[in-house]
Amino acid sequence: MAATPRLSWNLRVSPDDQALIDRAVRASGLTRTDFVLQAARTAARELLVQQSWQSVSSEHFDQLLRLLDAPPGPSDRLQRTMTAPRPWQR
Template identity: 45%
Template sequence: MTTASTPKTRRDSLNLRIPPAERNLIDRAAESAGKTRTDFILEAARRAAEEALLDRALMVVSPEAYAEFLKRLDRPAQPNEPLRRTMQSKAPWKTA
């Protein structure tokens, strides 16, 4: 009889040497987020890596497409109902 088993994902280790004060700070933040230290650090590192790569993303467009993009940026904004409502509502921090 065979049993269905889920394949285990291969994981590599990453060792860090950090001062105790920084480890304690990370532990406190992880605990407040309801995560393990590993999950907290992995999520933060992944987010930082994605942002670093996205900040360096290069988009190549034709001169015509770029000219059209600049033309649209220079156009004044067209008011619409959602924008009017937003501009007329009180700021959440001023409602008290």
């Protein structure tokens, strides 16, 4: 299996930002690269999730909330299960 190619990034940061990031890196136990990648992945996922919710109309969002607030009634199968004799009662 071929190795996935790795790309290199160069970032310019202020000394204050560098000190802050390095303190967090030491606290996390990760390497600086892993820490920055983890933070970037988290921020990217959060942004994409927020954008996906922004595309939902308020009407559809309200409909979703109504569905979540109104749990379904018991199904026939659930009612049969709940009224069946328990194995320890036979």
